[in-house]
Amino acid sequence: MTGGPAIARAGDANVVSLDYGLASTMLALGSVPRAIASLRNWSEWVVEPAMPSGVVDIGTTAEINLEVLTSLRPSLILTTPFLAALDEKLSRIAPVEIFTVYAENGEALDRSYAETLRLGAMIGRQREAEAYLARADATFGRLRDRMKGLSTRPVAVINFIDQRHARIYGGPGLYGGAMRRIGIENAWKGEASYWGFQTIGLEQLAELDEEAHLVVVSPLLPPDVLTRLSESPLWTSLPFVRRQRISVVPGVLMFGMVQEALRFSTLMVGVLETAA
16 A cells, blocks of 8 residues: 555556546656546546547446456556545555545645656656646646736636536635636635535525626536526526626546646636637
């Protein structure tokens, strides 16, 4: 488990990731995982970067195919505290290293930086990790500069659970941290878990600042939710609906790491510039 000799060789191509954010970070550092969990849903939830061909799908995190995993003879398995129940079984197959981004008493984006450096050192990509984070800082800086020229209107970020409920993002989560980093005021002032969201009824959107702009993150669930809501008196009475201040952005992994924070920030600035 953690703290042991779970150190991959430089250029090691036999590292397995059970977490999308860690797998995405590996790609950002120029290293391709041998296998990941839930590969078939990668293009829906992560979207970018694309996962290279040849990566093996070892099943969902709820049902890891241990037989396939064993056959790959991994040198290292990357996981998170969320999957702690699997640690004992996994450690019989290969060294396991746990990375913590989402937990109490911390900011997801700050932890993502720290864990990126730790991952880089572990897989022989320390210099690449340092260079990557320097580029990330520069990109966040450019996006913040672009925001300075836009309206200071607060922004609420949601994705739909169904026609009556949504997750609204803020607090110490990745979206909230990215918004703070580039100077976007979050219209949601309520609580949010360390995962960075609160589940609300859509009627609670009436509590937002009347000047707020709503950004909806795909995928839309159900796909026709906005069409259906156009027939709802509650929805059509909301200020951001009446004033046509709604934008929809493509999928961005909300429980990711630095790469996902950059993608989210870039998309946010883009839609706000379009709406300006």
